[in-house]
Amino acid sequence: xxxxxxNSEALNIQEGKTATLTCNYTNYxxxxxxxxxxxxxxxxxxxxxxRENEKEKRKERLKVTFDxxxxxxxxxxxxxxxxxSATYLCALRExxxxxxxxxFGQGTTLQVKP
Amino acid sequence: DxxxxxxxxxxxxxxxxxxxLKCEQHMGHRAMYWYKQKAKKPPxxxxxxxxEKLSINESVPSRFSPECPNSSLLNLHLHALQPEDxxxxxxxxxxxxxxxxxxxxxxxxxxxxx
Numbered sequence: 001x002x003x004x005x006x007n008s009e010a011l012n013i014q015e016g017k018t019a020t021l022t023c024n025y026t027n028y029x030x031x032x033x034x035x036x037x038x039x040x041x042x043x044x045x046x047x048x049x050x051r052e053n054e055k056e057k058r059k060e061r062l063k064v065t066f067d068x069x070x071x072x073x074x075x076x077x078x079x080x081x082x083x084x085s086a087t088y089l090c091a092l093r094e095x096x097x098x099x100x101x102x103x104f105g106q107g108t109t110l111q112v113k114p
Numbered sequence: 115d116x117x118x119x120x121x122x123x124x125x126x127x128x129x130x131x132x133x134x135l136k137c138e139q140h141m142g143h144r145a146m147y148w149y150k151q152k153a154k155k156p157p158x159x160x161x162x163x164x165x166e167k168l169s170i171n172e173s174v175p176s177r178f179s180p181e182c183p184n185s186s187l188l189n190l191h192l193h194a195l196q197p198e199d200x201x202x203x204x205x206x207x208x209x210x211x212x213x214x215x216x217x218x219x220x221x222x223x224x225x226x227x228x
Contacts, residue, residue, distance in 0.1 A: 032214040041224070043118075043204050044157065046216030089156060093214070099170060102147075102217060104156035 002027040004105040006090060012111045013080055021075040021108045023090035030092040033066055033073045038087045038107070047088075048075075080112045115140040120205050120220035128228055129195060135223045137188040137205030143218070145169075145211050146188045148180060149204040151222070157204055163188060164211045195227045 007022035023033070031052050036044035050057045050066040050073065057064045063076040077084050087107040093099070118139045127133050137146065145164050149157035161180045162170035168180065177199075179191040188205055202224055206217040 034216060036216075041202070041222075043206070043219030043222050044217075046218065049214065049216055051214075099162070099211065101159060101162065101170060103159070106156050 002103075004028070004090060004092065004103060006088075006105040006108045008108055009106070010109045010111065012113065015081060015112055015114050017080055019077040019080050019084070019110055019112070021088050021090075021110070023073040023075065023105055025071050025092060028071075028092060032092065033064075034091045034102070035062075035064055035073075035075050036089045036091060036104075038089060044089055044104075077110075080110075082112045082114050085110055085112050116218065118205055118207055118218050118220035120203075120223050122223060123221065124224045124226075126226045126228060127192065127195065129197070131195075132191070132193045134192065135190040135203055135205075135225075137190075137220060138186055139207045139218070140186055141207065141218065142185075143207035143209055144185060145208045146182065147206040147208075147217065148188070148190055149206060149219075151202045151204055161190075162211075169211065192225075195225075197227050200226045 003026045005024045013019050034049045035047045038044040048064045050064045052068050061078045065074045087109045089107045090105045091102050121136045147162050148160040151157045159172050160174045163182045166182045177194050181189040202222045204219050204222045206219045208217045209215050
């Protein structure tokens, strides 16, 4: 069966450190993978999209990697701040179709302590 | 305008009531979505509309009835719901199904069925 798994439900780190979140998938062949941030009671906010032929993508303090051999994406937040505390969701669509069926992992809740 | 607007923000309804959730976007996006999210779970896809036509129904019970009156509006009509239908209902949009791009989510409607 198809699965998207994020390595942990919760991650606590100290301010200023780098947070690393993991997204693993099985029985998918995605052409793209997306990362979202969700704050309590709000909708997800799109952060980054990485294509299968891109090994790495950066946006300000965010970095995403995509390893289609390992079937894994890593999401890094450098110089983390308490304002980065939120739930982070990875998401993907099956690359062979244009159905628009975006499926989410269960999310990792990041807590950055001052 | 880069937002998806959902109304109402909160809704309490009885099991015999009929109500509607509304979603609006003016970004020219041609794909629109309804997701359901329970506490501490990821969003789950319910319906996909592409160019105002229903593209995907994820086997959602008929007590949920979507409608897309035009390219900017998406409604979700609710009738005879059950307490277990209480959740955060999220609307999202994207440019179209043919291109991979991030989704823009609304802030959601918090629905409580009593």
